[in-house]
Amino acid sequence: MTLTPQFLDELRARTLLSALIGKSVKLQRAGREFKACCPFHNEKTPSFYINDEKGFYHCFGCSAHGDAIRWMTDQRGLPFMDAVKELAQTAGMEVPAPDPQAQERAERATGLHAAMERAQHWLEEQLAGIDGAEARTYLKKRGISDKTRKAFGFGFAPDSRGRLKAALKDFGEDTLIEAGLLIAPEGEREPYDRFRGRLMIPIRDQRGRVIAFGGRILGSGEPKYLNSPDTPLFDKGRTLYNLDRAAPAARKSGRVIVVEGYMDVIALAQAGIEEAVAPLGTALTEMQIERLWRMTETPILCFDGDNAGQKASIRAAERALPHLEPGRSLRFLTLPAGQDPDDLVKSGGRQAFEALAVSPEGLADRLWRHEHAAEPLDTPEARAGLRRRLNAHAKAIGDGDVREQYFAEFRERFDALYGQRRDFRPQQPFRPRPGGRWQPPERPVSGIARTVSQEGTDPAMARLVFAGLLDHPSVIAPHAEAISALQLGDPALEQLRTTLIDAGLTIPHLDRALLDPILAAAGLETLAKRLRTTNRLAFSAKRSNADPDIIRRDLALTIEALAIRPELDAALAAATARLERETDDDVFEELRRLRAARDEAEARLAALKQGDDDAGG
Template identity: 45%
Template structure:
């Protein structure tokens, strides 16, 4: 028995081709595709390209899909290649049974039934009975070419019209029921016969990723309800797995256009006509995990476009929650919002392509949009609200399975969280009385101001300055001893560092960590200088006030001990307790030596802070010395 085409389509869709081929040859991204040296012939200049669903070598002519790649590189027969890929994709290969053979025969027949029905609906649109439907499409601004490209049609008034049209082609009412084009008049009384699924409706063919018609949607003319109807689930059509316009969007994405998810049929069609050929839409349901997987097969970062009203915000939140467990370093999302009660169709009609392009230009990465969605309309203000909000941010990052990506999300979310809380002065003084505005010359203890107590004058402790020096030492240790970066990466990302050069250097260090081949100090400093960060670098490693742990001659153990010492000073006791609890949980879950080492370091930092080894917040800063602290 030949394998069902639907199964093979799903197997190919669930097999990321660049990941499969990347095991045999090194690939680098080249625009929308991947490029590398051909694994089938010896070449020094890459001429082998990997697209979303096939590969092609412009040197030797090798061409194929995931199945043929396994066959050609491993000498596997077709069944063996399918079995192996199915096992990796979590699919069960259909077995040869009479029932499976019958399903395959029916599926082939149903594709023919749907194609014949589409042709019949298109013919009716140009007949006198379809005049009103054609006028409706033209009023919506659709050109003849667009109407033809999307195969739009007219259902007629029903009453068996479609069955009568297709009877001459040997298509039976039973086949029309199986294709979702007719339904039993009374499910409990089969003898009552069948009726048309669509009548008095403009017809929108729904196609699979290969362009084959698998079902239909219909829009009623006038004020009847429901306004839109989709065909039922069939052997060809699954709403959860299908996206309207995906076949055309694949071509648009290949040509460099963004893939944009909008709400309805007319939004997709209007955007394609306006030049946005990557537009798609779910079919009357919220976006599903299966649809996200299909989108990522076409584009690594599709754009989800939502209305700016409450319903749009809610839909964006659902989509973000759905996407987090599916994210990976090579696939994410952007979120765009249309304000003013418009949708893509009406926006393009009023403002032209430039109006929608502005919406796409303003699309936010998921990491940015996620923060706003979790914050809601009223950002948290009280300590209790902020603590709860921070917990939500961290839980969202934990939902991402890739540990490196989860750490990056956590860092990005918490960086913004801490930035939002800096510089906020309480509006009320102790006792609940409104706090008076400070004016120069009034009040005591402000940094840099002289205070008079019993005839003595003292300089108030410069807490921000002390914190800045601690952060500088922490970063200088990493510059001089970057080999410890992998161990402290997560802790560094979670730290609330002073704004300015500290945060700039931290971001540069973490970026360099993921691209550097060798973690050496000279290479890191050269990289920072080339990146235009010579001034922050010089500030961090200047000798005055620098700990011995930050000197180039320091032993690795001294460097790592010094780093965790400064981390403890900057992090604070409450946060260290929380970090320790998280490290303990990770150690129990993973039994990972790295988690064990992190737990030990956090305990040491906490012991030092509690034991008085760290200088206390209320004491004057000590004069710079060479020792840690």
């Protein structure tokens, strides 16, 4: 009978676990879960919890744990297939017809499990015997206690080509080869033991069954760690080391920690941190990340503090991005340079690790820090590259709501650092008249200036500017920094600005034909049409008979003038305050320069708004 993982997952999804368990156990609502006195052991205070969202039950008293099928087999005592059939009938699903090939695969898997379990016992015996002396010395040097050694099932493979093969001869060579315990060379040569002269660490599935081994060499030689090959029991890209022990610990602690290797997991467990897992010699895969999310919404990735470890954390972040959802993300711990978790707990104990784990770094923070440090950002081109890399990360996110939040987060951080950087220099140097000190005249502030400085960019002028950008998108890239600095206060225009700048900085030679599909995909088509048809002021950018070069010139001047005004006002206020404390020529020069720049910006705005084609000088 072919029961695929997809069928079983659908069966679990269609079964409301609280309703199933509630038929025989009295449940109490506990927030988003249900609780009860455990049906698997005697207790007076409820410690048995059911989580419908994640589809499992767990007892914090006796560690009973499982899903709907496990409930039917463990509590009701049904055989597995009978449990599936009963649940399928209730869920309205048809159980697949018997499949001889599937039955054969199931029987073969049973034989492989038995071979792996026998191999594990034999390897443990070798570690305890004469041949295992060197391995025991190594474990003692690494600080592994006898209790930890037994808990994790350490063993030893003698440096022999046939000892394990002889010990497990009853299973037959074909089974041992399929299980990954023997290597079958090409030609007529005999199969021989895969693991030789290595400290052996069993790899278990979520049910605690041995499915593979990792072997560490004790002397010189490569590779230092050797894993079992992929087999019918073992898929390296889907398996996490220590998942069987970490899963119940993670439910108690509310977190799961991902480290790089076996010994990091074991060192943390010996220090009292039992909710740690590790990938198996490869970068963290999408399937492994999905497994982590079944245990907790935000797993903590704790890779080594060296360059390789930090690159691994970024690779994991990039693989997670397409699968992010509200409440489902990653967090990161960065260890001191040159240290791994094993080093950290040996030198400082559990307290040293927990001190770092108090405030793990969020995924957005990790990506920002990585990209911001990737190269010097002292040129416009380098800063544009930073924006492009950040936008690429955000665009990789599949969930629309999360994607928009990342765009906004990266935009806000970028603008906070680079959106207000300008240098105000007068076009002509000031030279005071002989025999006297220049006194800047007081001038009334115009209505345009007052609107810009007090309420942000004038809304009518802002709409006009964006109407011009929609028709002349080639202006966007050269003036992206000034466009970012505009104080809009209109969510619709802010969304349009983000889309325009992203397009302008990522698409060479952007024109209207390339821009319109981007606006439609972002849901901005209606806004763009309204701006293009209703903003018909005298400004040259909206006059049909204007020269295109003049349009682009006036549009650029308008943007720069609008962006510079709030900064000029702030700088003028600061210079005026300084003038009250100091009366030297430098202060007067600064004040004069700033007022001249403000007057020039104000004159540009007034002229451009009136449609003066000579506003650019």
